[in-house]
Amino acid sequence: MTSQNNPQKKFLIAFLVVVALLPALPIPEYWITLLNYIGLAALATLGLVLLTGVGGMTSFGQAAFVGVGAYTTAYLTTQLGASPWIALLAGLLITAIAALAIGMISMRLSGHYLPLGTIAWGLALYFLFGNFEFLGKYDGINDIPALTLAGISLQSSRAMYCLIWAILMVAILSVTNVLRSRPGRAMRALKSGKLMPEAMGVDTAWLKVMMFVYAALLACVSGWLYAHLQRAVNPTPFGINIGIEYLFMAVVGGAGYVWGAILGATVFTVLKDVLQSVLPKLLGASGNFEIIVFGILLLLLLRHARDGLWPLLRGLFPAAPPVHAPDSAEALPQRVKPQAGALILQVDSARKQFGGLVAVNNVSFDVRAGEIIGLIGPNGAGKSTTFNLVTGVLPVTSGEVRFCGESISGLASREIVKRGIARTFQHVHLVAGMSVLENVAIGGHLRSDFRPQGGIIASMLCLNRNEEAKLLHEAKRQLIRVGLGDRLHDDASSLALGQQRILEVARALCCDPSLLLLDEPAAGLRYQEKEALAGLLRKLRSEGMSILLVEHDMDFVMHLTDRLVVMEFGTKISEGTPQHVQNDPVVLEAYLGGVD
Structure with a gap:
């Protein structure tokens, strides 16, 4: 593992050395200023990488939280004489409270309603900055004191450069650590929808709010640094236009990549500066012509490099080492399995209606500990819907589902998996890009x-x-x-x-379940793979695990299960051993149209 880490570590060390040496070199002050703005933009954009690129939630309001951090330190340091470092803590606290309140509302939105919601509160905060008398209205606040660190005044751009980029590197490290951890894996799973993460126990609604707060705090720190770099604030840099620019930076750099935040901020900031200088000379007038160019470039980027520029360039840099499992580790605690033969699952007259359509019609069956039960029937019989009733994906219209004697009919999927029910899906739900x-x-x-x-x-x-x-x-x-x-x-x-x-x-076994629900596990498997799967399921049964499976491969089912439940048009038409079901005239009628 050490050898795998070395190329990545060498690259990081080389990058940090270059970043640290730049202000000591005799480069123009203008370049230092430009690098400062790149660092500030990258810090705010990093939050959008987490929120939009990883979590799949589009936000146009990141600039508003930059404004919260800037205005908090501006007011506290100029009006109350507070230390800038105390103002930073206050800004983080105010931002966390505001982001928590806003996030609990807006992160529950989906589709186009989410970006519209972020535009709404982004505009609201912008106009608050410009209308409060104590914040100086649209004139803002001036004479913000310079930062002092360890007795050293950070008045110059070069001094601020070191602090900005040091904080940016720490932020990148923190986000990288999170994404390679348990909560980070849950975050990365959000982009594929909430069905699978919820079934694995992830509280997706709360996790989205936490990601929103995290992104807002990164923006707050960027605003705090901006205020002490500029020594003055006004509402203009915190409007919806700047929020769009931050999102543009994330898309350009690569919204799903941490280092894409720096790349996107660099490309956008430098290109904007060049275009603002060159275009008026070419067109003979002043104006925001760069916006037109950016629009054209974005269309080309989305057409030819939808994942941004970083995936095109990362081959030039050492790849991050994969997440490795240790050869040995302390075992995770395991739940005590019910005694063999104990009643573990009861489906009692479960009914599910979608308007006038009855998908599951008063179905009842039991599963006991140490049994493999097959749920079979023609396509459209309601088998997968029954699975979804058991696992909390869908609520029952009437009837009840009990697990180990406890009613679980009204519980969410994440609460049901806590109790010991794990599942697979009819259509595979994996997180692409993850090992x-x-x-x-x-x-x-x-x-x-x-x-x-x-x-x-x-x-x-x-x-x-x-x-x-x-x-x-x-x-x-x-x-x-x-x-x-x-x-x-x-x-x-x-x-x-x-x-x-x-x-x-x-993955389902990693949940340590007492009851394992498998939705068409043998589909797509070759004969030897089916035999290996059957052997594994028999071994799990011998260890006390109960298994309920939906399967269309009758040969696989007949040689594996202890009992079968047969459904047709949402109704249970037969139940018994495989031999009984094979000879049941009602089943033969459902599958074959009747047998003489």
């Missing part, structure tokens, strides 16, 4: 003593290494168990469909 190992590790999101609220902070500071080692080792163990131990570091999307289904089984 096989990390995809499986998502299944252990709730294992051990993990707390989502404190997990992000612990990940930023690398205080969770022991927990990470245990979780990754467990994920590796499950992959070896299902026969994918040689594909740990491959991109999950590069696997064949059958292997992706096996990967989903490993």
Whole structure:
């Protein structure tokens, strides 16, 4: 592992050395000023990389939070004589409270309503800055004191340069640490939708709010630095136009890549500066012609490099080492399985209606500990809908679902997986761009003593290494168990469909379930792979695990299950052993149209 880390570490050290030496070199002051603005923009854009590129949530309001940080320090230092460092803490607190309140409303929006919502509150904060008397209205606040660090005054651009880029490097390190951790994997899973993360125990609504607050705090720090660099603030740099520019930087650099924030900020800032100088000379008039050029360039970028510029350039730099599982680690705690034969799942007259359509019609069946139950029927029989009722993806219209004697009918998916029910999906739900190992590790999101609220902070500071080692080792163990131990570091999307289904089984096992729900696990598998899967499921049954599976491969089902439940048009038409079901005239009628 050390050898894999060396190229990346050497590159980082070389980059930091160059950044640190620049102000000591005899380069023009103008370049230093430009680099300061690049650093400030990259810090704000980094929040959008996390929010938009990783989480898939578009926000146009990042500039407003830059304004909160700038105005807080401007007011406290000029009007109340507070220390700039105290003002920074106050700004972070105010930003966190405001972002929490705004995020709990806007992060629940989806589709085009989310960006529209961010525009709305971004404009609201902008006009608040310009209309409050104590903030100087549109004239703003002047005479902001320079920062002092360890008795050294940071009045010059070169002095501020060192602080800006040092904070930016720390921010990049913190975001990188988070994304390579348990909460970071959950964040990266959000872009594929909330169905799978919720089924693995992720509180997606709360996680989105936490990401929103994190991004806002990065913007606040950028605003604080901006105020003490400029020594004056007014509302203009915090309007919706600047919010659009930050989003543009994220898209140009590569919205899903941490280093794309610096690349996008550099390209945008330098290009904007050049165009503002060159275009008026070419066109013979002053004006915002650069906006037209940026629009054309963005269209070309989206056409030819939708993931931004960083993916095109990262081949020139050493790749980050993959997340590795340790060879040995302390085992994660395991739940006690119910005694063999104990009643574990009861589906009692479960009914699901979508308007006038009855998808599941008063279906009842039981699952006992140590049983493999097959749920079969023609296409459209309601099998997957029944799965969704059991796992909380859909609420029951009437009836009840009980697990180990407790009603789980009204619980969310993340609450049901806590109780010991894990599942796979009819259509594979994996996180593309994430390794096989990390995809499986998502299944252990709730294992051990993990707390989502404190997990992000612990990940930023690398205080969770022991927990990470245990979780990754467990994920590796499950992959070896299902026969994918040689594909740990491959991109999950590069696997064949059958292997992706096996990967989903490993992820479900990482949840440490008492009841395992498998939706068409044998689809796409070759004969030997089916035999290996059947052997694994029999082994799990012998260990006390209960399995409920939906499958169309009758040969696979008949040789594996203890009992079968047959559905047609949302109704249960038969239940019994495979031999009984094979000879049931009602089943033969449903499958074959009747047999003489």
